Amino acid sequence: MNVVTPFEGIGASVKRKEDLRFLSGRGQYTDDINRPGQAYAYILRSPHAHAKITSIDTAAAAAMPGVLAVFTGADTAALGSIPCGWQIHNKDGSPMAEPRHPMLAEGKVRHVGDQVAVVIAESRAQAKDAAEAIAVEYEVLPAAATMEAAQAPGAPQVHEGVAGNICYDWHIGDKAVNDAAFAAAAKVVTFETTNNRLVPNAMEPRAAIGEYDATTGDYTLYTTSQNPHVIRLLMGAFVLQIPESKLRVVAPDVGGGFGSKIYHYAEEAIVTWAAGKLGRPVKWTAERTESFMSDAHGRDHVTKCSLALDANGKFLGLRVHTQANMGAYLSTFAPCVPTYLYATLLAGVYTTPTIYCEVKAVFTNTVPVDAYRGAGRPEATYLLERLVDIAAAETGIDRIEIRRRNFIPNDAFPYQTPVALQYDSGDYTATLDAALKAADWAGFEGRRAEAAKRGKLRGIGCSTYLEACGIAPSAVVGSLGARAGLYEVGTIRVHPTGSVTVLTGAHSHGQGHETTFAQLVADRLGVSVAQVDVVHGDTAKVPFGMGTYGSRSLAVGGSAMVKAMDKIVAKGKKIAAHLMEASVEDIEFERGTFRVAGTDRTKSLAEISLAAYVPHNYPIEELEPGLEETAFYDPKNFTYPGGCHIAEVEIDPDTGHVQVVNFTAVDDVGRVINPMIVEGQVQGGVAQGIGQALLENCVYDASGQLLSGSMADYCLPRAEDLPAVGVATHTTLCTHNPLGVKGCGEVGAIGSPPAVMNAVVDALKSYGVRHIEMPATPPKIWGIIHAARPAMAAE
Amino acid sequence: MYDFAYHKPTSIADAVKLLSADPDARPISGGQTLLPALKHRLNKPSALIDLSGIAELRGIRREGDKLVIGALAKHEEVANSAEVKAAIPALATLAGTIGDTQVRNRGTIGGSVSNNDPAADYPAAVLALDATIVTDKRRIAADDFFQGMFTTALEPGELLVAVEFPIPEKAGYAKMRNPASRYVMAGAFVAKTKSGVRVAINGAGPGVFRQAEMEKALAASWSPDAVAGIKQDPEGLNGDIHGSAEYRAHLVTVMAKRAVAAAG
Numbered sequence A: 001m002n003v004v005t006p007f008e009g010i011g012a013s014v015k016r017k018e019d020l021r022f023l024s025g026r027g028q029y030t031d032d033i034n035r036p037g038q039a040y041a042y043i044l045r046s047p048h049a050h051a052k053i054t055s056i057d058t059a060a061a062a063a064m065p066g067v068l069a070v071f072t073g074a075d076t077a078a079l080g081s082i083p084c085g086w087q088i089h090n091k092d093g094s095p096m097a098e099p100r101h102p103m104l105a106e107g108k109v110r111h112v113g114d115q116v117a118v119v120i121a122e123s124r125a126q127a128k129d130a131a132e133a134i135a136v137e138y139e140v141l142p143a144a145a146t147m148e149a150a151q152a153p154g155a156p157q158v159h160e161g162v163a164g165n166i167c168y169d170w171h172i173g174d175k176a177v178n179d180a181a182f183a184a185a186a187k188v189v190t191f192e193t194t195n196n197r198l199v200p201n202a203m204e205p206r207a208a209i210g211e212y213d214a215t216t217g218d219y220t221l222y223t224t225s226q227n228p229h230v231i232r233l234l235m236g237a238f239v240l241q242i243p244e245s246k247l248r249v250v251a252p253d254v255g256g257g258f259g260s261k262i263y264h265y266a267e268e269a270i271v272t273w274a275a276g277k278l279g280r281p282v283k284w285t286a287e288r289t290e291s292f293m294s295d296a297h298g299r300d301h302v303t304k305c306s307l308a309l310d311a312n313g314k315f316l317g318l319r320v321h322t323q324a325n326m327g328a329y330l331s332t333f334a335p336c337v338p339t340y341l342y343a344t345l346l347a348g349v350y351t352t353p354t355i356y357c358e359v360k361a362v363f364t365n366t367v368p369v370d371a372y373r374g375a376g377r378p379e380a381t382y383l384l385e386r387l388v389d390i391a392a393a394e395t396g397i398d399r400i401e402i403r404r405r406n407f408i409p410n411d412a413f414p415y416q417t418p419v420a421l422q423y424d425s426g427d428y429t430a431t432l433d434a435a436l437k438a439a440d441w442a443g444f445e446g447r448r449a450e451a452a453k454r455g456k457l458r459g460i461g462c463s464t465y466l467e468a469c470g471i472a473p474s475a476v477v478g479s480l481g482a483r484a485g486l487y488e489v490g491t492i493r494v495h496p497t498g499s500v501t502v503l504t505g506a507h508s509h510g511q512g513h514e515t516t517f518a519q520l521v522a523d524r525l526g527v528s529v530a531q532v533d534v535v536h537g538d539t540a541k542v543p544f545g546m547g548t549y550g551s552r553s554l555a556v557g558g559s560a561m562v563k564a565m566d567k568i569v570a571k572g573k574k575i576a577a578h579l580m581e582a583s584v585e586d587i588e589f590e591r592g593t594f595r596v597a598g599t600d601r602t603k604s605l606a607e608i609s610l611a612a613y614v615p616h617n618y619p620i621e622e623l624e625p626g627l628e629e630t631a632f633y634d635p636k637n638f639t640y641p642g643g644c645h646i647a648e649v650e651i652d653p654d655t656g657h658v659q660v661v662n663f664t665a666v667d668d669v670g671r672v673i674n675p676m677i678v679e680g681q682v683q684g685g686v687a688q689g690i691g692q693a694l695l696e697n698c699v700y701d702a703s704g705q706l707l708s709g710s711m712a713d714y715c716l717p718r719a720e721d722l723p724a725v726g727v728a729t730h731t732t733l734c735t736h737n738p739l740g741v742k743g744c745g746e747v748g749a750i751g752s753p754p755a756v757m758n759a760v761v762d763a764l765k766s767y768g769v770r771h772i773e774m775p776a777t778p779p780k781i782w783g784i785i786h787a788a789r790p791a792m793a794a795e
Numbered sequence B: 001m002y003d004f005a006y007h008k009p010t011s012i013a014d015a016v017k018l019l020s021a022d023p024d025a026r027p028i029s030g031g032q033t034l035l036p037a038l039k040h041r042l043n044k045p046s047a048l049i050d051l052s053g054i055a056e057l058r059g060i061r062r063e064g065d066k067l068v069i070g071a072l073a074k075h076e077e078v079a080n081s082a083e084v085k086a087a088i089p090a091l092a093t094l095a096g097t098i099g100d101t102q103v104r105n106r107g108t109i110g111g112s113v114s115n116n117d118p119a120a121d122y123p124a125a126v127l128a129l130d131a132t133i134v135t136d137k138r139r140i141a142a143d144d145f146f147q148g149m150f151t152t153a154l155e156p157g158e159l160l161v162a163v164e165f166p167i168p169e170k171a172g173y174a175k176m177r178n179p180a181s182r183y184v185m186a187g188a189f190v191a192k193t194k195s196g197v198r199v200a201i202n203g204a205g206p207g208v209f210r211q212a213e214m215e216k217a218l219a220a221s222w223s224p225d226a227v228a229g230i231k232q233d234p235e236g237l238n239g240d241i242h243g244s245a246e247y248r249a250h251l252v253t254v255m256a257k258r259a260v261a262a263a264g
């Protein structure tokens, strides 16, 4: 590492460069872009969860004012399927079921919101008016609205040829070893739970504009994406057969993604293809109602698990059986979320020697389910941290003590878990101790007694979590079924007078990359943050990239920039040696200054770059002019942030309302580049975690209708639902990337739900409560209290 | 949104004329209920008659032992009105808890009362305070006005002009919000009025209704404890993904207790 800059470099809470345009309403989002001659697409969606389309008559719609074209599945049937980016194998080694996912429904609709037809018109209103004139006859079929319904005997078949609606039946771990551990256990604790289904709800709804230039054959897609190069690959190669050289994908300012904007969606292919057909740009923007029924949802697991313990509370083995809802089609990353991003995390921060996990992925007549902030790790963490609390209660061991007894000790790193991952670093005792202190865990009983005087039930809960992010080593994920590499690309372009442009394959949709990445450059090259411009989100500008998800931007994308800066410095040294007539070995570089070692002879980066671009006095025989370098960085391992979250809640026993009154997060995210941005990321994640624990729930009825289809019925957290979240970090460095960074984008959403639920259960412990399912809504809590009250009164 | 014609009359007479000439025309006040419905294409009026230019519909004033609130009074105006705060503080408090800041700065009492959403706030106050609805044609007692979910005594084309609230001796309001929509899940407005004690329950049922048993108990003894033991029958109450009828019935008692406590 280089010297830490006190000012704008690594460790400084530099204010976010991007906020001026975001906070003043001057961001350029996809819907802000309008292309000359632009037409508008409106997508007619299925009102049914499961139905045969017996006929579609578009004649009346096509004759409506302003209508340019109406397309149905018959027009797009020859095009490719919306592809899935990850192939999981069954226990028997056979590949998962991977049914076709058409751009527009082909004879059958499989979820409410499935695309049936698209109208393209001169205005959005005309397109929408015409869509109402499309006559679709449906033969409504019974729906498999839940995983249970999908697996019942005689269940409706979501896809022909997919037996029992099972996408895959996968497992990890050694079952025989695991069985033996359970046979030898002094105590076995079992537990069943549902991880509630969530709707991501980014502030900016999805949008896409397709454009085609007949003179060059070039297509351009503007889209709300977290990874434009991935969309270019998936849509170009698999759906529309457009070569990369003829397809530009631009993801401009994007207003939040949380995973839901990773995937390649049908609408992107529809507008791009239609633009080619019509020779005019075609724009589509989702209405919020459409977002609810067409953005990939998150979570939705049903799990049974057991923990084997010895007489001292040491974990001997963990056994997990999970059913994971895939929805009606496989979204881009869907199959890997409940497998390699979930089961591999089941060791958590504990030394559990054997873990066996089976996962059945099930097709249902619901919106596709995919990664949502945390993706698999919140599901694993929730399961594990609730299970540990239940084990503590049932063994009579204090819940902090049982954790300490099972922590992976500091001297055990690198630590090989029984579920494939090898942790490089961490200090779980330190983050636990710091959190206990910050939350005044020791003083809790006093606060409980004080709350009781006010008629409130107060509880406290913790979670000591771990996650794997910074995805991921390409060879490893390739062997696990990924159909892409997961490296990242960075270009550092030092301009003639010394300012710097960074091109990155990572994509910022709220994370503050333009600031954090600039700080990396400022720290290394000694320029000011203001002199660094970060360019992302355009395949025509950035050489390549895999995008932003899985808290990978800094760990992988930042590392690529470091590698590129290494090359800049190496070349700069050669130029400096020439200019100062010294040997290259004698040139030292520190934050923008090249120096002949042991002398006061120096050249600034600006002098070197000027010489590189105006090579009058330059080693032109050995060195090319210019000062621009690109690096691809493929990580050696995942990174492993972890820490401790503590929640304190108060319950109003009259209404069942739960209020989180205190929340403490102590996270080890590796080296911190910008503490303010880390704090913001953690707070945002915690808000979503509290949302999952207490408020958010996506509900379908038995016929597959989405009951929580708008903000009026789907409860997102509001400011008054959230406490002031205390955020602190405790750093152990990642040992395998050049920055020592781990990632902070998802920790908040991963660590917080079990902390909140453990607190809720603690608050209700006098009612004999063992477990409460998320979300802990007022009627649910009231039901528990109400059911228990007569019994308590009778005591 | 479908196309519609737009008119902005400046008198009640002109508005009524426009409405009677076209049965598919609809009045619009703050638009906080009507506009979302139009955007979702749930409604297809031929014309919108914007009432916001009619001065006669404005104003909040004290007239003897009555508080008269013009139909166009925004929730925010009612919440901050010195007249309202002095005469019926519970009404000002109620108005200040409707929706959010944006909604309160657009939505009107006339729109809310005419709309009679079962989960709206104002209908509970109107009913419990034994208010009178003044229209362009007649005066309607609150007991006759609310006729169940989204239904009122207003005839097509009839305009709500003002609401007259007799000033009570005491009044209080408490509600539990639906966590998602923040509309009322169950609420109780209690009032000690010249015509006796009145308790109106909103949110819990398909329309605002009076709770006779609680009225009787409070008439006998005005205290939170008086209603604490009275159970609301869940039969006929709303049940949905946010809570069962039983839960709402339970909340009715809790909110009534809190409303009495708030009234003092």
Ligand SMILES: Cc1cc2nc3c(=O)[nH]c(=O)nc-3n(C[C@H](O)[C@H](O)[C@H](O)COP(=O)(O)OP(=O)(O)OC[C@H]3O[C@@H](n4cnc5c(N)ncnc54)[C@H](O)[C@@H]3O)c2cc1C
Pocket (backbone or CB within 6 Å): B026, B027, B028, B029, B030, B031, B032, B033, B034, B035, B036, B051, B071, B097, B098, B099, B100, B103, B106, B107, B108, B109, B110, B111, B112, B114, B115, B117, B119, B120, B121, B122, B154, B158, B159, B160, B161, B181, B182, B183, B184
């Ligand atoms: C996000 C949001 C949250 C909300 N939360 C709440 C809440 O917590 N509690 C609550 O009570 N309300 C809530 N509302 C509704 C809000 O209070 C509305 O203002 C109110 O329901 C209608 O008033 P308006 O002036 O906007 O009426 P409009 O939308 O203009 O009209 C509503 C209906 O009344 C008719 N109408 C309007 N004025 C008259 C009149 N003078 N005579 C006859 N008919 C008329 C219209 O034709 C229409 O049918 C919320 C609204 C939104 C958008």
